[in-house]
Amino acid sequence: MSEQLAHSAAADVIIETRDVSRLYPGVTALDRVNYRVYRNRVNVLIGENGAGKSTMMKLLAGVESPSSGEILLNGETVTLSSTQQAERHGISIIFQELNLFPNMNVMDNIFIGNEFFQRGVINEKYQYALAKSLLERLELDVDPYAPLGELGIGHQQLVEIARALSKDTQVLLMDEPTSALSQSEVKVLFKVIEQLKRRGVTIIYISHRLEELMEIGDHITIFRDGRFISEREVSDASVPWIIEQMVGDKKKHFDYSPAPQQETVLQVDGLTALHPNGGYRLNDVTFALRKGEVIGIYGLLGAGRTELFKGLIGMLPCQQGRVALHGEDISRLNFQARLKKGIALVPEDRQGEGVVQLMSIKTNMTLSDLSLKGFRRALRPLSPSQEQHNVDDMVRQLAIKVSDSELPITSLSGGNQQKVVLGKALMTGPEVVLLDEPTRGIDVGAKTDVYHLIGKLAHEGLAVMFSSSELDEVMALADRILVMADGRITADLPRAAVTREKLISASTPHD
Structure with missing residues (x-):
């Protein structure tokens, strides 16, 4: 005291x-x-x-x-x-x-x-x-x-x-x-x-x-x-x-370290999604994402960030445009097929779309991986020991504070639940990771864990896109920043060209 x-x-x-x-x-x-x-x-x-x-x-x-x-x-x-x-x-x-x-x-x-x-x-x-x-x-x-x-x-x-x-x-x-x-x-x-x-x-x-x-x-x-x-x-x-x-004595810091960028993994051309009540959810969105690259998406509420991620993963119907993964057109594939191809999404709405509250931490974390591998091999039972090993390994990587992965997901704090959702996406073995507000509801120390994870994924050769409504966060993490307003990309800025003024100006909707 x-x-x-x-x-x-x-x-x-x-x-x-x-x-x-x-x-x-x-x-x-x-x-x-x-x-x-x-x-x-x-x-x-x-x-x-x-x-x-x-x-x-x-x-x-x-x-x-x-x-x-x-x-x-x-x-x-x-x-x-x-x-x-x-x-x-x-x-x-x-x-x-x-x-x-x-x-x-x-x-x-x-x-x-x-x-x-x-x-x-x-x-x-x-x-x-x-x-x-x-x-x-x-x-x-x-x-x-x-x-x-x-x-x-x-x-x-x-x-x-x-x-x-x-x-x-x-x-x-x-x-x-x-x-x-x-x-x-x-x-x-x-x-x-x-x-x-x-x-x-x-x-x-x-x-x-x-x-x-x-x-x-x-x-x-x-x-x-x-x-x-x-x-x-x-x-x-x-x-x-x-x-x-x-x-306390667990002080943390994050130093930006760019990963080597290689060939284009994801190519998006003219992606357009109409709103049922008129107007656009996505309006002619075009960009490319390279292997080892971290792209940050910045924009105000309603700018189209979440809609873009849902359009890329196949959860939002798009009337026009093309999404290609390693040159293969996947625009007509559904969510499950795109997940299998190597795209994973961590949704913004953790409770509504990220976790199943009646299930344990372990089951929540392995749901996506089971749907891709386990259910397709009904005659070949999964190894419980291997499943537990994978979960324990992910708990360590993400520094999830939990004594037993069999506990209900609701026993965790909001930030640790978010880490479980991150783990679920990573256990599918993706090539492209989409993170929609990945640090929402996460404290200073845990945010640093997520920042290091994003850098680690890029250095391992994954292509990463994340959205954030925090200017400092998107400027600290991204190799390149796409700014959105009214469903459109209004700026595509390399890290060296980014300023707060440019981001704020580009994120303001204009007629």
């Missing part, structure tokens, strides 16, 4: 945990943590993946219960055994992974479980007006009756935030709320947070974007390996100090 503020004892604490622990089979997620949340402030909680941040949020939100210890609200011990009970105490949460229903409309998602009744019937007119008001506060121009499934991930995240704002909340927990938002949407969210503070709402805010935390935070608390490490006023903290507290 040496890093605590001198006045912390006199500060107004709204939530406090005393010796709280949370145990899972073979894993201690929280180890006797004493954590304090200060009233009417933005309380930043930070740490590497597996540090226990999301677990603490689940305990405070009533999703899970402590194995030992107690939680105090306004100085009194409380039992938070369900999200409904937590909400009755004024505690709401915005989860890192979307907790929405894509088959329902936006309005129903906002008020589900918190409907407004009049004479025993839902007052739909009132809910529509309130939903419209909440969406306008978030500067989201969406009809409340619009089907949620038609919105992009970033817009769905704003709907999740609108749902939290619709409740009588005293404490709002935000677990990676900006991970899928564009820079303009982040600014809107920050304005909403300032409004909430003025209304007396306390915020607990988790993010891996350190500059973002320094901008929005008032007080910072750092966890490491399931333990409380330190706390400090944000005004008294610095980014180097935060990183030192987070990683």
Whole structure:
């Protein structure tokens, strides 16, 4: 507790945990943590993946219960055994992974479980007006009756935030709320947070974007390996100090090292995908990717980055254009056939498209490899020992924090789940790896692991494409950067020609 503020004892604490622990089979997620949340402030909680941040949020939100210890609200011990009970105490949460229903409309998602009744019937007119008001506060121009499934991930995240704002909340927990938002949407969210503070709402805010935390935070608390490490006023903290507290003696760095580039592996000419409601998802996209090359895709939300990757892997129908792998036209092949040919995708939507939550870590990691090899050899059983060896090897390569690969995938932190999705793609033995926002929801140390992995894949002769909404990241990793806007490539820049100004200018849609 040496890093605590001198006045912390006199500060107004709204939530406090005393010796709280949370145990899972073979894993201690929280180890006797004493954590304090200060009233009417933005309380930043930070740490590497597996540090226990999301677990603490689940305990405070009533999703899970402590194995030992107690939680105090306004100085009194409380039992938070369900999200409904937590909400009755004024505690709401915005989860890192979307907790929405894509088959329902936006309005129903906002008020589900918190409907407004009049004479025993839902007052739909009132809910529509309130939903419209909440969406306008978030500067989201969406009809409340619009089907949620038609919105992009970033817009769905704003709907999740609108749902939290619709409740009588005293404490709002935000677990990676900006991970899928564009820079303009982040600014809107920050304005909403300032409004909430003025209304007396306390915020607990988790993010891996350190500059973002320094901008929005008032007080910072750092966890490491399931333990409380330190706390400090944000005004008294610095980014180097935060990183030192987070990683301890495990300091990491990344040095760019270009790999030898060889022959063209992937050639894309005039790839075009039409939007059902008019316009383009992809508009005449043309580029080449060489063996050993790392191409970064930069663009704002809705620029077409995800659509490009889905078009290349065969998940998005394209009406025009040609995709060739080693000169062979694969444009008419489906997703499974392109996977077999040697293209692998790590999707942006980890929960929706990356993992199967009911399965174990091992099964999730081997799914793609089994579909390519195992199911085609029904009369020749797979070797369990070889399968386990491959999984263990991938766990080591990706530094996944797990004691037993037979544990459910949901026992892992969000960042470690992302590493499992990465491992699943690599176990297919690809020649082209497509990574859609591969560091979304990953902490500083784990990001470095992914950066080294991308460099290692290139040096092993793979062709790599990755998308990122972080300027510094795409500039640090890529040999070449393609900028997208409105489904088009607006700039194709070699590393030596890249500047922040060029990237920002090219990413801004123009008529």
